[in-house]
Structure formats: C-alpha cells, structure tokens
Amino acid sequence: MNTASSNTSAAHAPSTSEPAWYEQGLPHIWLPYSQMKTASPPLPCVATQGSRITLADGRVLVDGVAAWWTACHGYNHPHIHASAADQLARMPHVMFGGMVHEPALHLASRLCALLPGDLERVFFTDSGSVAVEVAMKMAIQYRLNRGEHTRTKMLAFQGGYHGDTLATMAICDPEEGMHHLYGSALAQHVIAPLPVDEASTARFYSLLEQHAHELAAIIVEPLVQGAGGMLFHPAHVLQTLRAAADRYDVLLILDEIFTGFGRTGSLFACQQAGIVPDIITLSKALTGGTMALAATVARRHVFEAFLSDNPEHALMHGPTFMANPLACACANASLDLFECEPRLEQVAAINTILTEELEACRHLPGVHDVRTLGAIGVVELERIANPDSLRQTFIAHGAWVRPFRNIVYLTPAFTISEDELRHLTRTIRAVLAG
Numbered sequence: 001m002n003t004a005s006s007n008t009s010a011a012h013a014p015s016t017s018e019p020a021w022y023e024q025g026l027p028h029i030w031l032p033y034s035q036m037k038t039a040s041p042p043l044p045c046v047a048t049q050g051s052r053i054t055l056a057d058g059r060v061l062v063d064g065v066a067a068w069w070t071a072c073h074g075y076n077h078p079h080i081h082a083s084a085a086d087q088l089a090r091m092p093h094v095m096f097g098g099m100v101h102e103p104a105l106h107l108a109s110r111l112c113a114l115l116p117g118d119l120e121r122v123f124f125t126d127s128g129s130v131a132v133e134v135a136m137k138m139a140i141q142y143r144l145n146r147g148e149h150t151r152t153k154m155l156a157f158q159g160g161y162h163g164d165t166l167a168t169m170a171i172c173d174p175e176e177g178m179h180h181l182y183g184s185a186l187a188q189h190v191i192a193p194l195p196v197d198e199a200s201t202a203r204f205y206s207l208l209e210q211h212a213h214e215l216a217a218i219i220v221e222p223l224v225q226g227a228g229g230m231l232f233h234p235a236h237v238l239q240t241l242r243a244a245a246d247r248y249d250v251l252l253i254l255d256e257i258f259t260g261f262g263r264t265g266s267l268f269a270c271q272q273a274g275i276v277p278d279i280i281t282l283s284k285a286l287t288g289g290t291m292a293l294a295a296t297v298a299r300r301h302v303f304e305a306f307l308s309d310n311p312e313h314a315l316m317h318g319p320t321f322m323a324n325p326l327a328c329a330c331a332n333a334s335l336d337l338f339e340c341e342p343r344l345e346q347v348a349a350i351n352t353i354l355t356e357e358l359e360a361c362r363h364l365p366g367v368h369d370v371r372t373l374g375a376i377g378v379v380e381l382e383r384i385a386n387p388d389s390l391r392q393t394f395i396a397h398g399a400w401v402r403p404f405r406n407i408v409y410l411t412p413a414f415t416i417s418e419d420e421l422r423h424l425t426r427t428i429r430a431v432l433a434g
C-alpha cells in the first residue's frame with residue numbers, strides 16, 4: 001500500500017506519527033466548511049468519554065462543543081449504550097413505509113407528551129436540514145390542499161440558520177449565509193429583521209403586510225439564533241411572532257433543532273415564551289448525540305389539512321432511513337435521562353459558572369460582548385482574523401473550542417464537571433488575554 005500518497009496537499013500532509021488509516025484516508029476525504037487547500041489538518045480522534053476526546057497520539061481535549069451541540073449527556077452514556085446494544089441485537093433497521101415499530105411509536109408519543117399544546121403528529125427524518133424541509137413542505141401543502149396555490153414562500157429572519165440544503169439555505173441569513181455563493185440557484189423568500197424593538201417591529205410588520213398573500217409560514221429559531229452567531233432575543237419576540245402569524249393567517253414554524261432538549265434552560269425554548277408553534281423541528285440533541293435522527297412535529301389542525309379522499313393531499317415525503325429503530329432507541333434512552341437525571345438543574349449550574357467566568361473577558365481588548373443563556377456561553381469579539389489558528393491555540397491548551405465568525409462560544413455537555421468547565425472558560429480567558 002502506497003501511504004506516501006502523491007495527491008496529499010501540502011496543508012494536509014499528515015505528520016509521520018499519525019496512524020496509517022489517517023495517512024491513507026485523508027487524501028480521499030472532503031471536510032465540511034473547509035478550504036481544503038489551506039485549512040489545518042483535522043485531528044485524528046480515537047475515543048470519547050464524558051466531556052473528553054482522546055486523540056491518536058494520546059492527547060486528551062475537553063470538549064466545549066458537545067459534538068456540534070448534540071452530546072448533551074456527554075459521550076458514551078451507559079444507559080444510551082445499553083439501549084442501543086439491545087436494539088441492535090433485535091432490529092437495527094426496518095423500512096418505515098407500511099410498517100411501524102415500538103421504538104418510533106414510543107418516541108413519538110413521548111415527544112408529543114413533552115411538547116406544549118396539540119403538537120401531536122411526528123414525522124421522523126435523519127437530519128435537521130431535512131426536518132426543516134419537511135416543515136416547509138407541510139406548510140406549503142397545508143395551503144395547496146385548501147386550494148391556495150400562491151402561498152409558497154417563507155418569512156425568515158436576518159441572522160437565522162436552518163440548514164445547508166438548497167431549500168434551507170434560501171431561508172438562512174442572506175449576508176452571513178450562503179446566498180451570495182449560490183445566487184440564483186436559491187428560491188426567493190422574505191427575510192425580515194427580528195421584531196426586537198420599535199423600528200424592527202415596524203419593518204417586520206410592513207414586510208408581513210406586503211407579502212402575506214404569498215406566505216405559507218414564518219420560521220424562526222426561538223431565543224437563540226445558533227449557527228448565525230449565537231444571537232439571543234427575548235421571549236416577547238416569539239409572542240409577537242405568534243400574534244402576527246395568527247393575525248395574518250400564516251403558520252409559525254419554530255426550528256428548535258439547536259435549542260431543543262434543555263440547551264436554553266427549559267426543555268424547549270418555546271416554553272419560555274409560553275407559545276405553541278404550528279410546526280416544530282427537532283434534531284441535534286434528540287438522540288443524546290449518538291445517532292442521526294430528526295423530527296418534524298405538527299399540530300392537529302396542520303395534520304388535518306392532509307386528511308382527504310384525494311390521494312394527492314398526502315404528505316409526499318419518505319426518507320429511506322426514516323425512524324431508524326436504533327436511532328429511536330437512543331432517543332428514548334436520552335428522554336429517560338432527562339426524566340431521571342437532573343439535566344435542567346445542571347444547565348442552571350453551568351449557566352452560573354459560564355456567566356461568572358466569561359464576564360471576566362468583557363474588558364479584554366477586542367471583546368465586543370459577553371452573553372450566556374442556559375448552557376450557552378458566548379464571547380463576541382470585534383473580529384477574529386483567523387478562526388482556524390485560534391482553534392489551534394485552544395487545542396494546544398487541551399480545549400476543543402471552535403470559534404466561528406466573530407465569536408468564541410461554549411455549548412458543553414450538561415454532565416460536564418465543574419473542573420472541566422472551568423478549564424474551558426479559563427483557557428478562553430487566557431487565550432483572549434493574549
């Protein structure tokens with residue numbers, strides 16, 4: 001086997017101490033959001049436990065990201081492992097077309113019991129982006145099934161992020177998102193400012209008034225716009241959106257893919273505003289970071305718009321791995337942990353430490369803002385000249401922190417120890433202090 005692959009780019013040339021699988025496979029892998037010519041080589045990771053990631057060379061990093069916000073119980077939780085092993089032995093997968101199984105039905109009924117109002121029909125998919133696309137299709141077809149053929153657009157928000165597929169990119173923030181890269185390949189939707197103050201509320205209502213006749217739904221990430229830069233907004237904004245959606249007879253979709261399952265301090269962010277969306281999307285922490293799974297949950301009136309003698313009124317969607325039993329078993333185990341372990345108390349304790357520790361960054365040079373909500377801690381800088389090299393500095397300190405745009409943030413597992421958390425916050429402080 002020729003390991004000295006000639007097509008390895010200089011920037012990705014692994015050092016000689018890396019494992020053979022790394023040297024052999026790296027020239028054949030395409031990494032996410034990476035300029036493959038210049039990006040630092042990825043870390044060879046060999047094991048995870050709790051809030052720690054072990055690298056091939058034996059180094060251990062404390063994880064501040066929880067595997068892109070998914071591993072809320074830490075890695076390798078024994079209860080999730082036991083449930084997965086049990087399901088694996090019996091039935092890892094079966095198609096969901098014309099068949100159902102206990103893990104999915106059990107999970108659907110549990111999710112509906114936890115969600116507010118009459119959110120009572122669950123459509124399972126295998127990624128967040130697809131869950132959002134399904135929500136968009138539900139909202140559009142809700143109109144089509146009633147004979148309204150022009151209401152096919154979404155009203156989404158500046159700073160929003162809803163996924164990377166062609167349909168979801170089109171409802172992300174137009175400046176920070178990928179609109180400018182993909183240009184005319186993207187559908188046109190209405191992008192408004194969040195109604196946070198008098199001026200933005202006026203602008204929001206004028207766009208709504210102008211476009212209501214062509215809108216199927218308003219879509220928003222409640223309380224925190226995550227990938228758009230960890231931007232927070234108060235709960236009353238969501239009450240404004242609920243009232244506006246009712247007034248203009250458009251559906252309200254809450255994308256809780258990031259905020260769902262405790263991240264903002266309550267099990268779902270919408271509970272802090274006391275509102276019920278017409279459709280909600282869930283993913284990220286749904287399986288406790290173990291398996292890919294997502295859900296789109298609709299209220300009764302949305303579902304009922306699809307009940308008809310006309311076969312064309314059915315929701316036409318069905319991913320191959322929909323409701324994968326192994327993933328559903330992991331999600332059920334994750335919900336067990338929310339029931340029997342004190343996750344929301346842990347989130348509150350994390351918030352206290354994040355707030356106390358990160359506040360000390362506020363007066364460092366180049367720091368623009370410090371904010372926390374639930375188990376989210378953000379240090380916003382004026383700018384980050386080179387996020388990649390900043391990440392390398394964190395790695396050198398034994399911290400897995402992934403700065404992007406102009407923010408350094410922490411979204412740890414809810415089970416992180418106080419020592420591990422303080423290691424992360426103090427590393428951020430030390431690194432930003434220079």
Ligand SMILES: *Cc1c(COP(=O)(O)O)cnc(C)c1O
Pocket residue numbers: 127128129130132161162163164221226227255256257258283284
């Ligand atoms: C991550 C995310 C998505 C996309 O989920 P994928 O599983 O990456 O497709 C959509 N919406 C929000 C709010 C997210 O945070």
